[in-house]
Amino acid sequence: MWNTAHEHVLKLVAYEPGKPVEELAREMGLQPSDIIKLASNENPLGPSPKALGAMRDALERAHFYPDGGGWALRGAIADKLGLDRSNVILGNGSNEIIEFIGHAFLRPGDEVITARHAFAVYSLMSQLFGARSVEVPDPGYTHDLEAMAAAITPRTRQIFITNPNNPTGTMVGQEEIDRFMAKVPDHVLVIFDEAYYEFVDNPPDVLKYVREGRNVVVMRTFSKIQGLANLRIGYGLAPKEVAEVLQKTRQPFNANGIAQAGAEAGLRDDDHMRRTRELTHEGRAYFQEEFEKLGLEYVPSFANFVLVRVGDGDAVFQSLLRKGIIVRAMRSYKLPEWVRVSVGTKEQNERFIAELKNLAAQGQLAQKQPATA
Numbered sequence: 001m002w003n004t005a006h007e008h009v010l011k012l013v014a015y016e017p018g019k020p021v022e023e024l025a026r027e028m029g030l031q032p033s034d035i036i037k038l039a040s041n042e043n044p045l046g047p048s049p050k051a052l053g054a055m056r057d058a059l060e061r062a063h064f065y066p067d068g069g070g071w072a073l074r075g076a077i078a079d080k081l082g083l084d085r086s087n088v089i090l091g092n093g094s095n096e097i098i099e100f101i102g103h104a105f106l107r108p109g110d111e112v113i114t115a116r117h118a119f120a121v122y123s124l125m126s127q128l129f130g131a132r133s134v135e136v137p138d139p140g141y142t143h144d145l146e147a148m149a150a151a152i153t154p155r156t157r158q159i160f161i162t163n164p165n166n167p168t169g170t171m172v173g174q175e176e177i178d179r180f181m182a183k184v185p186d187h188v189l190v191i192f193d194e195a196y197y198e199f200v201d202n203p204p205d206v207l208k209y210v211r212e213g214r215n216v217v218v219m220r221t222f223s224k225i226q227g228l229a230n231l232r233i234g235y236g237l238a239p240k241e242v243a244e245v246l247q248k249t250r251q252p253f254n255a256n257g258i259a260q261a262g263a264e265a266g267l268r269d270d271d272h273m274r275r276t277r278e279l280t281h282e283g284r285a286y287f288q289e290e291f292e293k294l295g296l297e298y299v300p301s302f303a304n305f306v307l308v309r310v311g312d313g314d315a316v317f318q319s320l321l322r323k324g325i326i327v328r329a330m331r332s333y334k335l336p337e338w339v340r341v342s343v344g345t346k347e348q349n350e351r352f353i354a355e356l357k358n359l360a361a362q363g364q365l366a367q368k369q370p371a372t373a
Contacts, residue, residue, distance in 0.1 A: 006130065019326050030324050038342040038352055039328040041166070041196075041305050043227030045279065045345075047262060048272035051228065054265035058258045066257030073260045076267050077235055086240045087210060089247055090255040094195060094221040094234030095121055101158065101217060102129040103249040105189055110157040115143045117168050117333055119193065122160045131157070141168035141299050141307070145180035152188060159184070162193040164200065167333055167340045169301025174204040181209060189242075192218045195234075196303035198225040198273060199280055213239045217246070222259075224304065225276050226266040231259035280304045283343035290353045294360050305342045311366030313339050316359060323355050337366060 018039035025032045047055075074088040091097040098121060106112070108130030114122045115138040123133040134156075136148045143161055152159075164171045184190055192206045197220060209216045221234035233255055236246060266272065287306045291298045297309040310316040313336050317329035328340040341352060359365055 018328055019321070021326070024321060024324070024326060028322065028324070035324040035326065036344060036348045036351060037326045038344050038348060039326045039340075040229070041224060041303070041342045042229050043225060043276055043304075044343070044348065045227060045272070045276055047227040048266040048269035050269045050272070051226070051262040051266035055258050055262040058261035061257065064257070066253050066255065066260060068252050070255055070260055073255075073264045073267075074235075076264050077237075080267060081207060081237065083207070083210065083237060084240070087237055087243055089236045089238070089243050089250065090260070091234045091236060091250075092254050093223060093232040094193070094219040094236070096232075096254065097217065097219050097234060097236040097246070098122065098125045098191070099128075100236070100246045100249040101189065101191060102126070102131075104245045105157055106131045107157075109155065111153060111155040113148055113151050113156060113159040115148070115160075115162070115165065117141055117165070117335065118143075118160060118162050119166050120332060126158075138168075140170070141165070142170040143172050145172055145176050149180050149183040152183075152185065154187070156188050158189050158191060160191045160193060162195075163204070163206075164196045164302040166193075166195065166303065167305070167328070167330060167335075168299050168307050169303045169305060170299060171200065171302045172204075177204055177206060181214070184215075186215065189215045189217065192216065194218055195221045195224055199277060199304050200302050207237065210237050210239055213241075215239075215242065217242060222263045222266060225273050226263065227272075227276070228259065228262055228266065231256070231262060233259040233263045279345070280343050283346070283349050286346075286349055287341065287343070287353070290356075294356065294365065296365060305340050307335070307338055307340050309338050309366055310356075310359075311337055311364070313337055316364065319359055319364065320352075320355060325352055325355055327352070 021032050021035045021037050024035055070090040074085045077088050078085045102125050106129040110131040111134050112126040112131050113134045116135045117138055126133040134151055136151050138144055148159060197203050206218055218237040223229035284301055284306060288298060291308050299307045313329045314331060316339055317327060320327055330338040330340060
């Protein structure tokens with residue numbers, strides 16, 4: 001059967017997720033309670049109390065199939081954003097929306113444009129469908145929308161813009177986006193990945209392009225500020241005609257009922273989102289201040305993580321693992337000298353910085369130098 005598989009699938013390199021707490025506990029002989037995970041940009045406060053209550057209630061109906069159309073959750077999302085339910089499609093995480101888009105619009109030989117340092121799944125999904133990923137340099141680790149527009153060819157079918165960007169935390173603003181969209185031809189679908197949208201004080205408005213009926217999909221998730229990463233629930237926002245096509249690619253019951261209940265309740269818990277945002281802003285500022293004191297180069301972030309240059313990213317990653325601290329090594333993102341650290345609780349952040357200072361005292365960290373991309 002190996003010889004009958006698609007060649008582009010055989011060449012696919014699987015996505016490398018953040019290391020689970022349970023795995024590190026087994027490897028190092030540590031207690032899970034002694035380990036802190038600052039690797040996957042999760043919410044250290046956990047889910048909203050309202051979401052937890054709704055999920056407990058939903059457990060009583062676990063023997064029934066969920067609402068395959070996600071009527072209530074799609075309606076709640078639409079109401080909050082000033083859209084119609086027909087503009088909303090649910091996914092098993094926003095990652096699944098990327099897969100829907102591939103199924104609907106990609107053919108072998110097509111081109112997908114991404115920034116060089118962008119979420120790895122875009123290129124992986126492109127390859128899964130036999131398309132070619134075109135990586136555009138990103139000076140300052142920020143999307144260069146002028147260069148991305150210039151890279152469009154007749155074979156281009158999709159362009160991914162992550163805003164704020166993962167793993168760099170950088171953003172492009174409204175004027176840059178508007179100039180870019182004015183140059184995008186009708187045969188290209190633009191996907192705005194806004195997984196970290198809620199952490200930004202004054203984010204650009206790309207939903208206007210959904211309302212205008214442009215060829216766009218906006219992706220958001222309940223994994224980050226809502227703290228529901230374990231449930232895998234996200235959504236896409238698109239003009240009705242585009243959303244209808246994506247709905248045809250979706251498997252029945254792809255979004256489970258417990259996740260739908262938690263997401264709907266969490267969506268209405270503004271207080272939980274406010275507290276998460278405040279914790280994130282404080283922790284991010286603390287990291288960046290401490291990196292300055294240590295003389296470490298970092299990329300100023302708009303998200304709930306910071307990318308920092310430590311010298312040998314793999315070695316620092318391993319050293320921190322031995323102390324029960326999980327961060328994200330960046331070699332797979334072509335950034336072998338860097339690690340990405342998610343904002344945790346105040347105590348978790350301080351423990352990470354204390355261990356980083358120990359590594360600095362041992363001469364294991366890089367000295368600050370001008371950023372290059």
